[in-house]
Amino acid sequence: MKRRALLGVTAAVPAAWTLRPDKKRWIHTWTAMPQLTEPANLPPAPFTGTSSVLVDTTLRQTVHVTAGGSKVRFRFSNAFGGAALPITAAAVARPVDGRAGVPAIVPGSSRPLTFGGRASATVPVGAQVVSDPVALPVGRGANLTITVYLASGQATLSLTSHPGSRTTSYLIAGDQHTAVDLPGAVGVAHWYLISGVEVEADVPAMAIVGDSLTDGRGSTTDGNDRWPDQVRGARVALLNQAAGGNRVLNDGLGPNVLARLDRDVLATSGVDRMLIFEGVNDIGTAPATVDAQKALLEELISAYEQIVTRAHAVDIRVYGATITPFGGNTGYDDPDGYREATRTAVNSAIRHNRIFDGVADFDAAVRDPALPRQLRAGYDTGDHLHLNPAGYRAIAEAVPSPWLR
Numbered sequence: 001m002k003r004r005a006l007l008g009v010t011a012a013v014p015a016a017w018t019l020r021p022d023k024k025r026w027i028h029t030w031t032a033m034p035q036l037t038e039p040a041n042l043p044p045a046p047f048t049g050t051s052s053v054l055v056d057t058t059l060r061q062t063v064h065v066t067a068g069g070s071k072v073r074f075r076f077s078n079a080f081g082g083a084a085l086p087i088t089a090a091a092v093a094r095p096v097d098g099r100a101g102v103p104a105i106v107p108g109s110s111r112p113l114t115f116g117g118r119a120s121a122t123v124p125v126g127a128q129v130v131s132d133p134v135a136l137p138v139g140r141g142a143n144l145t146i147t148v149y150l151a152s153g154q155a156t157l158s159l160t161s162h163p164g165s166r167t168t169s170y171l172i173a174g175d176q177h178t179a180v181d182l183p184g185a186v187g188v189a190h191w192y193l194i195s196g197v198e199v200e201a202d203v204p205a206m207a208i209v210g211d212s213l214t215d216g217r218g219s220t221t222d223g224n225d226r227w228p229d230q231v232r233g234a235r236v237a238l239l240n241q242a243a244g245g246n247r248v249l250n251d252g253l254g255p256n257v258l259a260r261l262d263r264d265v266l267a268t269s270g271v272d273r274m275l276i277f278e279g280v281n282d283i284g285t286a287p288a289t290v291d292a293q294k295a296l297l298e299e300l301i302s303a304y305e306q307i308v309t310r311a312h313a314v315d316i317r318v319y320g321a322t323i324t325p326f327g328g329n330t331g332y333d334d335p336d337g338y339r340e341a342t343r344t345a346v347n348s349a350i351r352h353n354r355i356f357d358g359v360a361d362f363d364a365a366v367r368d369p370a371l372p373r374q375l376r377a378g379y380d381t382g383d384h385l386h387l388n389p390a391g392y393r394a395i396a397e398a399v400p401s402p403w404l405r
Contacts (some may be wrong), residue, residue: 002118019148024153026073027205027270029065029138030197031239032262033246035254036080041190042162047171048157055153055190058176061169061191062100064224067237068139069199074131077195078123079263082107082158085123085193087115088151089177092134092171095145101222104181105145111136112178128150128195129365137186138199143224146194149177155195163253164215164244165191168222198269205237205270208405209257210277213324213395214242227392234404237270247281258303266314273403274311276304277321277362279383283342284332300346304355319403320356322347322363324395327328327373328384340373354368358400365398 047057059292072092078085084394090113113131115121123129138144169192170185208214208228216226228238245253254260255276265274279300286296308318323343326332332339347363348370349355366387368374377382379391387395 006241006353024048024200024202025270026198027067027201027203027237028203028239028268029069029199029205029237030063031241031244031264031268032165032191032195032288033164033241033254033260034079034160034195035165035243037159037161037192037241041156041161042159043171043192044186044188046173047186052153052155053151053157055157056151057153058147058149058172058182059169059192060103060175060182060185061194062095062102062143062167063146063194063197064100064141064143065138065197065199066140066234066239067199067201067203067205068137068142069201070135071133071136071200072136072138072144072248073133073198073388074194075128075196076121076123076148076193077160079128079195080158080160081125081154082156083154084125085154086150086152087121087123087129088149088249089119089175090131090146090148091177092136093145093147095143098143099222100143100224103170103185103187106182110178117186118292133200138234142330144197147177148193149175151175160193162191163187164212166216166219166221166223166226167191175307181262193393196268203236204272205239205268206240207241207265207268207271207274208277209265209274210242211246212242212386213235213246214240214277215244216392217244218381218388219392220389223389225389225392227395229388230396231399231404232396233401236273236404238267238270241265241268245281246278247285249282249299250276252281252285252382258306261307261310265311271316273319275319275321275331275360275403276346278309278331279323279341279346280326283323284326288334288336288338290338293338297342297345301349301355308355317357319358319360320350321360322350324363325367325372325374326385330383332385342390358403359396360400361400362395365394370395
């Protein structure tokens with residue numbers, strides 16, 4: 001199959017990539033890339049002990065779905081757990097006023113989650129568990145509340161989470177998983193244990209693989225204004241499979257893209273297309289020398305090609321996005337411009353070398369026209385790398401609309 005990298009233009013689509021409009025199946029409508037929780041991101045005392053976490057704890061979290069359906073089910077991950085994860089009870093409900101990051105739920109909306117008909121489940125080390133379907137109609141862009149209770153907790157300090165939730169979760173002692181409100185609960189801006197929400201729908205999903213710029217650093221806590229949240233007119237589910245500090249080639253915060261591609265894209269239900277917007281951390285952490293940056297450029301381009309090859313093998317289209325500026329960032333900028341030269345060369349390859357099935361020029365959307373190695377001042381959080389909600393809106397508007405059909 002011939003690939004074309006013209007802006008917003010995709011290659012011919014094999015029949016296997018076309019989902020019948022009258023056929024419903026289980027697709028992911030929300031995801032959070034599982035990570036090993038760093039010590040600073042573990043639940044606060046008393047919910048973390050000397051050798052265990054979440055003992056006799058109720059954990060309430062909200063998520064923002066992207067595609068609707070009449071039934072939902074939930075995935076709980078123990079990908080990085082150091083011991084089995086025993087879930088005593090779990091429930092789903094609608095958050096009060098439909099808001100994200102609130103501890104209260106709409107009275108009467110709570111539905112118990114079961115696992116093979118049982119009220120509890122134990123997730124083995126490295127595994128995940130999928131709940132039974134729940135008849136709870138949910139609309140596109142709605143928020144859902146997921147509450148779990150762990151009686152014995154997890155006998156380890158190796159906990160699976162997604163630290164960059166940009167959404168407040170709540171912890172409280174005792175079994176209160178059906179409580180309408182949780183007065184006195186402790187709020188933390190992390191997600192724990194949950195990794196996916198699925199709906200029964202007749203639309204496909206696009207996995208977005210990225211780093212902190214997609215995870216939403218600089219966005220508003222409980223505001224759901226990361227750039228994937230601000231994409232308008234999508235008729236597909238948009239799955240945020242990003243993590244701050246993530247890299248394409250080497251492990252950083254979470255496994256590298258080449259290592260996590262199978263889990264986060266190829267094995268994620270409903271995905272028939274993906275967008276990769278990642279590489280800035282590879283460039284920024286490689287030494288600012290001619291030889292190091294030349295080697296990094298070759299390896300990064302090769303990695304993109306490997307991602308495309310592996311995705312095409314299972315009939316998934318692959319789109320690429322250009323890397324946005326970081327000029328002036330204290331950690332990644334370099335006075336001799338070697339890293340900027342690599343960014344420019346990577347973007348040129350993305351735009352012109354026919355690596356991907358289509359290209360989104362995020363660089364052009366947010367760079368300063370007068371100083372193209374820097375972000376527009378109105379989009380910059382101040383660290384000259386991450387974007388504010390206005391900048392993320394510009395990114396969202398640069399996603400070609402044909403990809404969203």
